[in-house]
Amino acid sequence: MPKINGNEIRPGNVLEHDGGLWAAVKVSHVKPGKGGAFAQVELKNLRDGRKLNERFRSEDKVERVRLDQKDQQFLYENDGMLVFMDNETFEQTELPADLLGERRPFLQDGMVATIEYYGDEALSVQLPQKVVCKVVETEPVVKGQTAANSYKPAILDNGVRVTVPPFVGEGEDIVVHTETMEYSERA
Incomplete structure (x- = not known):
């Protein structure tokens, strides 16, 4: 595993620290008036979700972990467990x-x-950045309201509540960002 200096940590890096695997969420470099510079890093434990704020000086060595990424197809859910299949080995x-x-x-x-x-x-697990969902419930379209920069609440076919522009009606397919859970465009 490659070791990196404390000032080389970037958001998204996965580190082995205190016997656990941690993802760097936020990194800010601080240069106080007295003393040496350091990186203030907000870490999130990948196994249990705990958060930790840690200071790393440039001379500190941290072990950077490389994760393997595999695209797998979702099959079904069984008793709170999601079953995925590897498209190459069918495992x-x-x-x-x-x-x-x-x-x-x-x-x-x-x-x-x-x-x-x-x-x-x-x-x-990382989902695709955008998915297509159907609007099952929203307020009816009101003529003349499309010019205003206003949004109205809508419920999607998967039960998620989002806000949509006034011109989107019931039964329409829309594209939603999976990370921000916001309306993107009509499908």
């Missing part, structure tokens, strides 16, 4: 549904997701 993998958190409703049958592995252990 099936069971992962806990809480790995996705609040993005779980966007996972659709047959969808290909990217799963990050550390050795044989699955640490995270």
Whole structure:
């Protein structure tokens, strides 16, 4: 595993620190008036979700971990476990549904997701950046309201609440960002 200096840590890096795997969420470089410069790093534990704020000086060595990424197809959910299939070897993998958190409703049958592995252990699931959903409930379209920069609430076919522009009606397909859970465009 490559070791990097404390001032080389970037957001998104995965580090081995205090016997655990941590992802750098935020990094800010601080140069106080007295003393040496350091990097203030907000870390998130990839196994249990704990957060930690740590200071790393440039002379500190940290072990950077490389994760293997595999595209796998979602098959079904069984007792809180998501079953994915590797498209090359056809092996099936069971992962806990809480790995996705609040993005779980966007996972659709047959969808290909990217799963990050550390050795044989699955640490995270990344959904496609945008998915198509159907609006099942929203307020009716009112003529003349389209010019205003206003949004109205809508409920999607997967139960997620989003805000949509006034011209979007019930039964329409829209594209939603899976990370921000916001309306993107009409499908």
